[in-house]
Amino acid sequence: MLTVVSGYWNISKSKYSSDDYKKWMTKTLRIxxxxxxFGNKxxxxxxxxxxxxxxxxxxELEFEDLYCYKYRNNILEMIPHVPSRDVNIIWNEKVFLIHKAKQINPFSSEYFMWIDAGIYLYRNIEPSKNIYPNPLKISNIPKNKFLFCSSDRPYFEKHKVHGNHYYHYISGNFMIHIDLIDDFCKIYKEYIDLYLSHMNWINTDQKILTHIYNDYPDLFYKISDGYGTIITYFK
Structure with missing residues (x-):
């Protein structure tokens, strides 16, 4: 039914310390x-x-082998939005990692969902031991859309997409049907190559996905509002 895709690399400078992530993951990875x-050894x-x-x-995948790593020198830091270039590389790699997982598909899943390894929802409270997700909720969602929850605001503000606004409508946790992954990844790669080829701090995964939404709104379907709520929606 569903495979969750996630990953963790102990990079030199992250949003939080490695000790924080290791403590959180004892709960957050118990879904x-x-x-x-994905990760290194x-x-x-x-x-x-x-x-x-x-x-x-x-x-096993070394950090230096991530697709977005080749743009490392173009990524600038801007705290708090981009605490380090290496964090932004991992953020922007999510769709590519889902694509890699789909190619192997070890659990013969129909859907793939990205959940951050240290997802804030479960940093203090361990997730339910019940099997995730609820099959009744999965059965009623479209198969030809990129499924997402909004991030900053519940409505789309088109006038903020371009320019120097750090505006994003699409959050960093999302879900996609197996039949759409190849085509979506192809589009995503085009946008990554376009935006990360310029030296800037602003192009996080949420910003890139918002650019795609702006150009291909019919490719997206909003499940809920608020970062991470797509995860709780399918409980």
Whole structure:
């Protein structure tokens, strides 16, 4: 039914400390759903201890081998929005990692959802032990749309998309049907290559996805409003 895709690399400068992430992941990675998890050898070994009894397929991938890494020198820092260029690389890699997970599809899933390894929803409260997601809610969603929850505001402000506004409508947790992943990833790659080729701080994954939404609104379907609410919607 659904595979959650996630990943973690212990980069030198992140939004929070590695100790914070390791503490949070003891709860945040306990969602009872099949996972495809990306990381290097060390981070994967750590996550295996957390998800020891949950269905998980691990893919070892060095940080330097991420597609967006080639744009590292173009990414500027701007606290708090972009705490480091390496964080932004990981953020912008999410769609590509979903594409890699889909190519293997170890759990024969129909949908793929990105959930951050340290998702704030479960940093203090462990997720339910019930199987995720609710099959009744999955059965009623479109298969030909990029499924998302809004981030900053529940409505789209087209006039803020271009220019130097750090405005984003699409949040960083999303879901996509297997039949749409290839086509969406192709479009996403075009936008990554366009925007990350310029030296700037503003082009996070949420900003890139908002550009795509602006140009292809019919490709998107809003599930809910508020960062991370797409996760709780399918409980």
């Amino acid at each position: 009872n759903c099949p996972y495809v998890f 060390d981070t994967i070994e750590y996550v295996k201890k957390i998800r020891y009894d949950l269905p998980t397929y691990y893919i």
